Amino acid sequence: xxxxVSPVKTRPSIIVLLQEVQERYGYLPREEVARCARAxxxxxxxxxxxxxxxxxxxxxxxxxxxxxxxTGTACHVQGGQGLLERxxxxxxxxxxxxxxxxxxxxETVACLxxxxxxxxxxxxxxxxxxxxxxxxxxxxxxxxxxx
Amino acid sequence: xxxxxQIRPTAQQHRPRKVVAQPHFLVGAGTCGLAAxxxxxxxxxxxxxxxxxxxxxxxxxxxMGMCKWEVMVDVWLPGRPRLSFxxxxxxxAKRLLHEYxxxxxVPGDMLLGVTPGYEEPPSLEEMEGRSITEEExxxxxxxPGPNELPVVGRLPLLKDHPMMRHQLRxxxxxxxxxxxxxxxxxxxxxxxxxxxxxxxxxxxxxxxxEVTISGLxxxxxxxxxxxxxxxxxxxxxxxxxxxxxxxxEGDPGAFMDRSVxxxxxxxxxxxxxxxxxxxxASFGFIYVRAEYPLAVERLxxxxxxxxxxxxxxxxxxxxxxxxxxxxxxxxGAFVCGEETALIASVEGKRGMPRPRPxxxxxxxxxxxxxxxxxxxxxANIPDIVKRGGKWFASIGTEKSKGTKxxxxxxxxxxxGLIEVPMGTSIRDIVFKIGGGIEGDRKFKxxxxxxxxxxxxxxxxxxxxxxxxxxxxxxxxMGSGGMVVMDDTTxxxxxxxxxxxxxxxxxxxxxxxxxxGIARLYNLLEEITHRPGWNGGRLGAAKTAxxxxxxxxxIERLGRTIRDTSLCGLGQTAPSPVLSTLRYFRDEYMxxxxxxxxxxxxxxxxxxxxxxxxxCQGCAQCARSCPSGAIGGExxxxxHINPDVCIRCALCLxxxxxxxxxxx
Numbered sequence: 001x002x003x004x005v006s007p008v009k010t011r012p013s014i015i016v017l018l019q020e021v022q023e024r025y026g027y028l029p030r031e032e033v034a035r036c037a038r039a040x041x042x043x044x045x046x047x048x049x050x051x052x053x054x055x056x057x058x059x060x061x062x063x064x065x066x067x068x069x070x071t072g073t074a075c076h077v078q079g080g081q082g083l084l085e086r087x088x089x090x091x092x093x094x095x096x097x098x099x100x101x102x103x104x105x106x107e108t109v110a111c112l113x114x115x116x117x118x119x120x121x122x123x124x125x126x127x128x129x130x131x132x133x134x135x136x137x138x139x140x141x142x143x144x145x146x147x
Numbered sequence: 148x149x150x151x152x153q154i155r156p157t158a159q160q161h162r163p164r165k166v167v168a169q170p171h172f173l174v175g176a177g178t179c180g181l182a183a184x185x186x187x188x189x190x191x192x193x194x195x196x197x198x199x200x201x202x203x204x205x206x207x208x209x210x211m212g213m214c215k216w217e218v219m220v221d222v223w224l225p226g227r228p229r230l231s232f233x234x235x236x237x238x239x240a241k242r243l244l245h246e247y248x249x250x251x252x253v254p255g256d257m258l259l260g261v262t263p264g265y266e267e268p269p270s271l272e273e274m275e276g277r278s279i280t281e282e283e284x285x286x287x288x289x290x291p292g293p294n295e296l297p298v299v300g301r302l303p304l305l306k307d308h309p310m311m312r313h314q315l316r317x318x319x320x321x322x323x324x325x326x327x328x329x330x331x332x333x334x335x336x337x338x339x340x341x342x343x344x345x346x347x348x349x350x351x352x353x354x355x356x357e358v359t360i361s362g363l364x365x366x367x368x369x370x371x372x373x374x375x376x377x378x379x380x381x382x383x384x385x386x387x388x389x390x391x392x393x394x395x396e397g398d399p400g401a402f403m404d405r406s407v408x409x410x411x412x413x414x415x416x417x418x419x420x421x422x423x424x425x426x427x428a429s430f431g432f433i434y435v436r437a438e439y440p441l442a443v444e445r446l447x448x449x450x451x452x453x454x455x456x457x458x459x460x461x462x463x464x465x466x467x468x469x470x471x472x473x474x475x476x477x478x479g480a481f482v483c484g485e486e487t488a489l490i491a492s493v494e495g496k497r498g499m500p501r502p503r504p505x506x507x508x509x510x511x512x513x514x515x516x517x518x519x520x521x522x523x524x525x526a527n528i529p530d531i532v533k534r535g536g537k538w539f540a541s542i543g544t545e546k547s548k549g550t551k552x553x554x555x556x557x558x559x560x561x562x563g564l565i566e567v568p569m570g571t572s573i574r575d576i577v578f579k580i581g582g583g584i585e586g587d588r589k590f591k592x593x594x595x596x597x598x599x600x601x602x603x604x605x606x607x608x609x610x611x612x613x614x615x616x617x618x619x620x621x622x623x624m625g626s627g628g629m630v631v632m633d634d635t636t637x638x639x640x641x642x643x644x645x646x647x648x649x650x651x652x653x654x655x656x657x658x659x660x661x662x663g664i665a666r667l668y669n670l671l672e673e674i675t676h677r678p679g680w681n682g683g684r685l686g687a688a689k690t691a692x693x694x695x696x697x698x699x700x701i702e703r704l705g706r707t708i709r710d711t712s713l714c715g716l717g718q719t720a721p722s723p724v725l726s727t728l729r730y731f732r733d734e735y736m737x738x739x740x741x742x743x744x745x746x747x748x749x750x751x752x753x754x755x756x757x758x759x760x761x762c763q764g765c766a767q768c769a770r771s772c773p774s775g776a777i778g779g780e781x782x783x784x785x786h787i788n789p790d791v792c793i794r795c796a797l798c799l800x801x802x803x804x805x806x807x808x809x810x
Contacts, residue, residue, distance in 0.1 A: 003461055004429050004471040013495030015478055019437075040495075053654070054478030054495040065444045073400030073594060073630045074556035076644050085800045089771060090398050109438060110481060110648065113402035115556035115630075116214030118180040129182030133800055 014040040014050050018057060027058040055110075063098045063105035065124040065143045067091075072111030072118070080119035084108065086133035087121075090140060103144065168205040170248065171229075173221040175209035175323055177409045177439055179402075181782040183217035184236060185540050191240040192220075201248070209410020211323030212564030213259070216409075219323070221262055222247060228801055231259040231305050253302070260305030262324065315542070316566045317550050319524040322410030327445050332414040332454045339458060341529035345421050346466050354425040355381060358528070360536030362548035367393060367484070367521035368596065368625045369715070370547075375628065378517060380426040383516035385432035388428040390419050391512065391519040393489055394435040394442070397481040398597030399648060401628035404522035406564050408442035411526070412449035416459065416472065418525030419450035421532055423470045425576040426518050431472045432493055438478055446474055447652070481598070481652035485714050486519045488654070499654045500714035521626065523552055542727035543569030544661045547613035557594075557630035565611070574608040577631055588633040592730070596625025598645045599719035601726025602638060621726040623719070637748035638731040638739050643671040649716065660717030663708040667721065670701050674739040675749040694739040702728060750796035753809040757798075759784045767799035768807060 017036040021028055037047035051057045054068055069084045077100040084095070087106055091099055098105040117129025123143060131139070174190055176185040189205060196203050211219055216233030222243070223229040230253065232243060239257060245252045273655070305311060325332040333339070345354050359374025374534040380388065392415060396404040408415065419431050435443055450472055461469045475493050482488045483498040490512045493496035511517020527549060531539045540548050547569040553576065560582035567576060573593055577583070584590050592602040601622040603610060610620050617624050632641065646668040655661045673680070674697055678689045688694045704727075705721035712718045728735055737743050737801040744752040757768070757777075762784045769777040769785055776792040779785030787807075799807045 004469045011632060015492070015495045019476060019478065050495075050497055054480050056477070056479035071399070073597065073641075073644070074562075076399075077557045077636055077641075079496060082800050087299065087799070089797070109670065110397065110479075110652070111399035111401070112178070113396065113405040113627075114179050114182050114757060115400055115402055115554055117179050117217070118556060120182060125181040127178060129179065135754070136801055 001013035002009050010037060011041045014042060015054075018047070018051055025061075027061050060096075061098065061102075062107075064103050066105045066107065066122075067110045067121040068107050068112070069095075069123075070112040070114070070118070070120045071108045072113075072115060073104055074118040076112075078118040082133045083121055083131055083136065086136045090136055103147075104140070112134060131133060151785060167204075167209040167223050169225060170201065170204060171221075171223040172205045173223065173229075173326075175210055175217060175219040176207035176232075177406055179210060180217050180219070181441075185218045185236070186257050187237050188218045188220065188235050188240050191237050192244070195241060195244050197481055199244075199248075200808070206326050207527060208325065208336060209322045209327050210406045210564060212319060212406065212566075212678075213308075213561070214563040214712065215561045216259060219259070223781055224248070226424045226774070228302070229262040230302070230713055231262050232257040233259050237495050239399075240666045241523075247629035252362050258302070260308050262305050265329035268571055281501060289377070290768065300563055307370070308630065310561050310563065310565075310580055310581065313571070313575060314566050315550050315568050317530055317542075318414075318523055319410075319566045320551050321414065322406055325411070327410050328448050328452070329413055329457075330413060330449075330456060334383040337533065338413055338529070341456070341532035342417050342424075343464065345424055345532050346464055348714045351381065351425045351427060354421060354532060356423070357532055357536040361527075361531045362536075362546075363524065363527055363531060363539065363544075364547065364614060365520060365529070366523035366551070368599065368623060370624060372518060376424065376508060376520070377425050378380045379506070380428075380516050380518040383509050383515075385516045387430060387515055388426055389512050389515055389517045390423045390426065390428045391489070391493065391507075391517055392419055392431070392525055393484065393486065393519055393521040394433055395483050395489060395562055396436060396439075396440075396522070396626060397484045397627050397652075397767040398599075398628050398631045400554065400594070400597055402554045402624050403564060403627045405439050405442055407522055407526050407552075409445055412442075412445045413453065414526050414529060415446075416449055418528035419472060420459070420463065422518055422520065422525065424468055426516075428518065429470050431470065432475050433472060434475045434477055434483070434489055435464070436477045438623055441477060443474065450474065470721070480654070480716070481648070482654045482716050485716055488714070489519070490517065493525060497654070499656050500711060500716070501674070523627070546611045546615055551624065552610075552625060553627045553629045555581050555629050555631070557635070558588065558630040558633040559583070559809050560585050569613045569690075570611045572609050572611050573603065576612070576629065577608070582632065584631065584633050585634075588635065590631070591634050591636055592632045592638065592641075592727075594622075594630040594632065594641065594723070595628065597714065598649050599722055600621060600625045600628075601722050602632070602730065603726075604639065604730040622724075623722070635746055637746035638734050639671065639675055639744075639746055640725040640746070640748045642724045642727045643668065643675060646652075646671060646720070653717065654718075657713040657717060659708045659711040660713070660720065663704060663712075664717070664720050667701065667704050667708065667724065669705070670697055673697060674735065675744070676751040677742050680751060691740045694742075695736065697730070697739055698728065698735055730809065747809055750799075750809070751794050753794060753796070754789060755787050755792055755794065755796070755798065755807060755809050756789075757785050757787055758806045758808055759786075761804050763806070765803070767801050767803065771797050771801045773797065 021032045033085050034044050037044045093106050095106050095108050112120050120129045174185050218235045219233035220235045221231050246252045299423045321336050355377045363373045364370040459471050480498045483492045485500045487497040488500040493512050507517040507519050543549050550566050550568050552566045565580050592604050603622050607620050610616050614624050650664045650668050653660045705725045708719050708721045765783045768779045774791055774793045776788045777785055
């Protein structure tokens with residue numbers, strides 16, 4: 001009788017290890033990347049090669065409420081760029097940065113897959129669809145109150 | 148031997164439940180439903196039902212695809228048909244309960260129709276035992292609301308809804324109807340009958356034969372015949388063999404796979420299991436994007452549930468066939484949609500493509516023969532095996548069989564997820580199913596196939612959607628993103644948008660893609676800015692002739708990248724530019740020669756002014772202007788000095804009164 005043949009696993013995959021670290025810390029601290037590299041049997045440079053290749057991995061600490069603005073096609077056509085501009089000026093940070101109070105970080109994503117709700121953005125775990133730049137201050141205030 | 152699950156043997160016998168014992172509320176809670184506020188609606192329903200003390204079931208279902216009417220709530224009361232309502236929000240959810248649950252009156256302005264599963268609205272006998280009379284039922288206050296349904300005498304069917312009536316749903320047949328986490332409901336809808344037929348009635352070769360007869364072609368974009376792919380993997384020497392499901396839906400503007408994964412995950416598991424049986428694999432991977440947390444969650448639960456019921460693992464359905472699936476969460480790289488890059492990523496490496504051959508069917512993941520298909524391809528398999536390849540081949544055109552799912556979005560009135568037979572014209576999709584252009588503006592183009600695809604103009608609206616017609620027209624089927632554009636969309640800007648995307652996503656391995664796309668992007672930057680922009684660093688073209696000549700350079704470079712890049716991503720990256728240049732050359736010329744953007748999108752080519760009639764004197768624009776070009780006094784009218792203005796368009800974006808104009 002045939003049985004399930006799992007793939008041979010001598011060393012754990014660096015991607016999976018890094019994903020676990022990011023899950024725990026929200027980003028990849030230096031010493032953790034080094035630890036993962038040792039566990040996977042590769043050099044730290046190679047581990048960073050993988051970490052910097054994929055958009056998912058963050059090398060700096062994100063805010064308590066990471067804001068992800070969709071820059072997909074539908075969002076672009078529906079004026080998603082305006083959301084990003086407004087967030088930039090409201091928060092005073094660029095994509096990839098975190099506000100000094102550590103509350104918000106800003107990043108862009110290629111597509112959230114919520115094209116019919118475009119333009120869309122995600123704050124923390126909350127998805128916002130058909131957002132207009134005017135609503136941004138109100139949305140941000142909600143999270144500032146929550147602290 | 149594992150306990151053998153009782154599965155309904157044939158498709159004909161599958162009949163969804165027609166009655167429920169207690170009220171059911173089925174809330175569309177896919178990512179788009181959630182974005183529209185599904186959780187808030189659920190909270191209201193829970194609270195209101197608690198007040199009433201009514202025992203009821205609230206379920207989160209997948210996406211029906213009618214995003215315009217999100218949040219959609221299906222209400223299914225005992226002895227009544229299942230009715231779809233939308234859009235439901237916190238406010239009208241209360242009214243829905245009050246009018247329909249408490250008083251038995253259907254709120255017509257929210258009704259979308261009787262949900263599929265019923266061929267006809269229930270007969271009067273089926274309606275017996277209700278508290279309202281036939282007269283009351285028929286005269287329920289149904290007005291033609293925003294859903295514009297023709298209502299004559301009886302409740303309309305959802306399948307007759309203007310957005311639904313031109314569709315044919317195979318892949319999406321369960322989405323939005325069943326609880327995606329319930330194996331039982333999938334079985335009730337005829338699930339796993341395909342696998343059962345494969346395992347008990349067909350040899351692996353016969354399964355491949357059915358798929359070959361069906362004419363199914365890969366839905367990931369390239370359209371390679373699936374039967375042929377499977378046959379190659381079956382014949383390949385080497386062991387073990389693997390199957391992979393490519394759920395790395397990276398095209399911006401596409402969400403077909405997400406909706407299927409969120410709405411009907413067991414369908415994918417069944418399709419993959421049949422494929423594994425056919426090629427002789429015993430292990431599979433689903434490579435899914437991390438950006439789709441809900442899809443990951445639903446797949447994880449579905450895999451566990453399938454294992455518990457002997458549909459994955461050792462000795463599936465008591466046979467000697469064993470197969471299991473592991474979920475691989477992608478880490479966000481568009482290039483991983485390319486199959487060799489995806490395989491590298493599954494192996495835990497940087498997701499960089501390698502030259503083919505050898506094809507994955509010979510040397511795939513861990514160097515073993517691997518069959519790799521995308522979500523929609525696998526989603527078609529259960530029905531092909533269940534109903535036979537001939538049935539599938541009877542749908543569609545001569546060379547493109549079956550249906551295709553499209554994610555319709557952009558400037559269309561009714562955006563959403565739709566499924567049509569191959570050969571349907573783009574015009575029918577945009578104007579019949581999509582309801583035409585938002586705000587009755589003028590149609591300009593439809594972008595198909597994402598960053599690898601192209602834009603088709605109005606003159607090509609009658610192009611049928613099949614693989615070959617689309618390629619001939621300069622677009623591709625792609626994975627199925629369809630973004631509609633109106634006269635406010637600038638085609639040069641769209642091309643630049645896609646190039647910016649591919650420029651950032653290029654893995655950097657081969658020079659034409661890495662350097663070529665960056666250079667091509669710079670050329671587009673140059674024509675979407677005024678002459679001498681950026682200190683002339685990016686190019687010295689100043690005169691109209693010099694700038695017009697840039698178009699030739701764009702075309703030449705685009706063709707070079709297309710012909711010389713290593714993988715599909717690089718080869719198709721210039722397509723958005725080449726196709727827009729082919730159909731909208733005038734618009735390019737206007738940008739280059741006249742330094743003008745007719746659609747008013749390219750901010751550096753516009754002139755900004757403040758409409759005094761609309762200006763409220765709030766000073767928002769003056770405060771945000773980085774160059775101090777805006778003068779005026781608080782409480783009075785503001786004005787822009789065009790000589791100082793740097794055309795950053797910030798004032799346009801911060802003005803809350805629409806007073807800033809750009810032409």
